[in-house]
Amino acid sequence: MATAYAAPRGPDSRAAACPGTVNGHSLCAPLHKGTNLDVNPSHPLVRPGAYRPSVPLEHRLVTRRIPQARDRGIPDATVARLPLYLRALNGLSERATLTVSSEDLAAAAGVNSAKLRKDLSHLGSYGTRGVGYDVQYLIYQISRELGLTQDWAVAIVGVGNLGRALANYGGFASRGFRIAGLLDADPAVVGDQIAGLVVEHTDALETVIADRSVSIVVIATPAAAAQHVCDRVTAVGVTSILNFAPVVLNVPDGVDVRKVDLSIELQILAFHEQRKASGGPIMAEEWPDGVEPVNERSIGASS
Amino acid sequence: MATAYAAPRGPDSRAAACPGTVNGHSLCAPLHKGTNLDVNPSHPLVRPGAYRPSVPLEHRLVTRRIPQARDRGIPDATVARLPLYLRALNGLSERATLTVSSEDLAAAAGVNSAKLRKDLSHLGSYGTRGVGYDVQYLIYQISRELGLTQDWAVAIVGVGNLGRALANYGGFASRGFRIAGLLDADPAVVGDQIAGLVVEHTDALETVIADRSVSIVVIATPAAAAQHVCDRVTAVGVTSILNFAPVVLNVPDGVDVRKVDLSIELQILAFHEQRKASGGPIMAEEWPDGVEPVNERSIGASS
DNA sequence: TAGATTGTTAATCGATTAACAATC
DNA sequence: TAGATTGTTAATCGATTAACAATC
Numbered sequence: 001m002a003t004a005y006a007a008p009r010g011p012d013s014r015a016a017a018c019p020g021t022v023n024g025h026s027l028c029a030p031l032h033k034g035t036n037l038d039v040n041p042s043h044p045l046v047r048p049g050a051y052r053p054s055v056p057l058e059h060r061l062v063t064r065r066i067p068q069a070r071d072r073g074i075p076d077a078t079v080a081r082l083p084l085y086l087r088a089l090n091g092l093s094e095r096a097t098l099t100v101s102s103e104d105l106a107a108a109a110g111v112n113s114a115k116l117r118k119d120l121s122h123l124g125s126y127g128t129r130g131v132g133y134d135v136q137y138l139i140y141q142i143s144r145e146l147g148l149t150q151d152w153a154v155a156i157v158g159v160g161n162l163g164r165a166l167a168n169y170g171g172f173a174s175r176g177f178r179i180a181g182l183l184d185a186d187p188a189v190v191g192d193q194i195a196g197l198v199v200e201h202t203d204a205l206e207t208v209i210a211d212r213s214v215s216i217v218v219i220a221t222p223a224a225a226a227q228h229v230c231d232r233v234t235a236v237g238v239t240s241i242l243n244f245a246p247v248v249l250n251v252p253d254g255v256d257v258r259k260v261d262l263s264i265e266l267q268i269l270a271f272h273e274q275r276k277a278s279g280g281p282i283m284a285e286e287w288p289d290g291v292e293p294v295n296e297r298s299i300g301a302s303s
Numbered sequence: 304m305a306t307a308y309a310a311p312r313g314p315d316s317r318a319a320a321c322p323g324t325v326n327g328h329s330l331c332a333p334l335h336k337g338t339n340l341d342v343n344p345s346h347p348l349v350r351p352g353a354y355r356p357s358v359p360l361e362h363r364l365v366t367r368r369i370p371q372a373r374d375r376g377i378p379d380a381t382v383a384r385l386p387l388y389l390r391a392l393n394g395l396s397e398r399a400t401l402t403v404s405s406e407d408l409a410a411a412a413g414v415n416s417a418k419l420r421k422d423l424s425h426l427g428s429y430g431t432r433g434v435g436y437d438v439q440y441l442i443y444q445i446s447r448e449l450g451l452t453q454d455w456a457v458a459i460v461g462v463g464n465l466g467r468a469l470a471n472y473g474g475f476a477s478r479g480f481r482i483a484g485l486l487d488a489d490p491a492v493v494g495d496q497i498a499g500l501v502v503e504h505t506d507a508l509e510t511v512i513a514d515r516s517v518s519i520v521v522i523a524t525p526a527a528a529a530q531h532v533c534d535r536v537t538a539v540g541v542t543s544i545l546n547f548a549p550v551v552l553n554v555p556d557g558v559d560v561r562k563v564d565l566s567i568e569l570q571i572l573a574f575h576e577q578r579k580a581s582g583g584p585i586m587a588e589e590w591p592d593g594v595e596p597v598n599e600r601s602i603g604a605s606s
Numbered sequence: 607t608a609g610a611t612t613g614t615t616a617a618t619c620g621a622t623t624a625a626c627a628a629t630c
Numbered sequence: 631t632a633g634a635t636t637g638t639t640a641a642t643c644g645a646t647t648a649a650c651a652a653t654c
Contacts, residue, residue: 076620077621083571102637110551114624115623118638121638128629128636129629129634129635130629131634132636162468166565168464169465169566175570177573239576240576240579241572242569246390256572260568262563266455267451269543269544271382273543276557380644405611417648417649421613421645421646430611431653432652433612434610434612435610
């Protein structure tokens with residue numbers, strides 16, 4: 001049954017393989033265009049029509065995934081914005097909003113409405129013309145797309161100030177990220193209890209990853225230790241790393257590294273600030289009296 | 304003297320305004336193509352030829368900036384990578400490397416060498432064909448471009464785990480970012496000493512910003528407080544904000560907001576992880592025995 | 607000079623956006 | 631039906647990259 005909708009692979013082959021299309025809209029109803037997810041057509045949650053948001057979504061849908069097919073169909077820029085939409089939708093949900101237009105949702109997420117519609121169109125046709133998007137339904141579809149309908153075990157390596165902040169950050173657990181381990185190389189820190197977990201020694205890194213099915217590792221160590229930690233975790237099969245250490249990690253093919261660099265963000269701000277202000281916050285000299293808006297400023301003390 | 308090189312404004316007007324060009328290379332020697340910085344041509348540091356890297360760079364160059372002119376000439380994507388190059392160059396500098404090729408520097412920064420050369424060409428022609436780039440000279444040019452040759456006063460609002468981590472982060476001070484104030488609304492935190500600073504009450508926010516010439520504000524408050532803090536600091540003229548709170552800030556025109564969202568990074572990793580693994584880390588069912596690579600998986604407990 | 611490497615070109619790729627036909 | 635709003639198109643814009651002439 002699931003394979004009945006399987007289309008030949010290759011660029012844009014999905015629509016062509018369907019028995020009919022109108023203006024590019026697939027007529028293969030249960031297989032949402034632009035998705036790889038083959039949805040059970042008899043299920044009450046499947047659109048259009050019978051969706052009832054009163055029943056917990058997690059217990060209703062059976063999906064059959066054809067791996068690695070349309071995934072390339074979702075642009076990176078779109079993936080990076082889906083969490084923004086999800087957050088905006090959750091805000092609407094808390095205020096009991098049932099439907100939302102692309103215009104309003106885009107405003108809440110801080111993006112252009114055309115961009116929002118384009119992004120959502122990569123997931124499928126989940127809106128209703130003339131009405132908007134069902135908030136609960138869209139929350140579910142985006143969550144599923146991002147993999148947030150399952151639980152992800154995360155290990156944090158390096159329990160300094162930043163590691164502690166991450167361990168205590170409430171935004172993880174609410175999105176399906178479960179801190180499954182805190183590890184540090186410093187014996188003075190090992191044994192501390194943080195956010196309900198006992199800090200373990202990094203000697204146990206491989207064991208923790210294997211025993212607790214950790215799939216995402218957060219590196220919050222000093223720069224000098226980061227590559228070594230990275231090597232160890234990729235060696236035991238971890239393929240997703242969030243790196244806070246200010247180094248470029250070398251990883252095997254197939255490993256995703258995302259990097260958060262606090263000082264880089266400040267440097268980008270400084271670049272723009274330098275240009276907005278005609279001189280900057282610390283200006284020893286006044287403007288010269290010339291007609292041109294020229295900033296004469298000596299760098300450093302002498303000269 | 305500074306205004307002698309001022310070119311008419313407008314797209315690509317700089318090269319056209321020069322007395323002569325060869326293949327797009329400006330013959331206006333002291334005005335490096337693609338920069339707005341009018342360099343003193345008689346200064347020994349000015350290229351080509353007389354550059355001697357043995358003298359501290361900060362004490363040698365006098366620049367005259369023509370505000371807001373070529374700044375639009377540096378693409379955002381390039382600006383975001385300059386800090387990466389700077390970090391890689393500092394690494395080379397520590398190992399006493401004098402020159403570096405675009406190939407090697409690109410490898411150290413984790414980018415394509417053509418991209419690196421393209422990026423650097425936006426700053427000027429600071430390399431030497433057949434040789435490479437002088438490490439010290441390039442460090443100085445990138446630092447100047449990013450505004451790191453001056454001191455920036457930063458205030459951190461919200462001294463929870465994250466605020467403390469930021470206050471203690473060594474990567475700021477080394478790049479010219481000086482923490483000038485730590486503020487929190489919680490009386491239990493006010494008065495604490497962190498990273499050599501005493502935490503002040505947010506009541507003093509406007510005073511601290513004005514008295515200490517704060518130009519960059521880091522918001523590390525809970526989400527609910529972020530917009531209010533943002534409103535207050537923009538009202539007194541702050542135009543650069545680094546926001547860690549998980550909200551979209553509304554700001555007046557001309558204010559730059561950069562956002563660091565820890566959970567968004569994890570969500571993007573989860574998206575890719577879900578696709579790499581054919582199912583994910585928590586897999587209750589086995590693959591069905593069919594010929595197709597179909598993943599049958601129920602979401603949640605029932606069904 | 608010969609070898610090496612930059613800075614630029616031009617092709618390609620991906621992202622953004624306004625406009626609007628489709629359609630609820 | 632009339633009004634509203636989606637999903638798509640197509641134009642534009644910006645970023646990436648290989649290739650190579652320029653030139654040290």
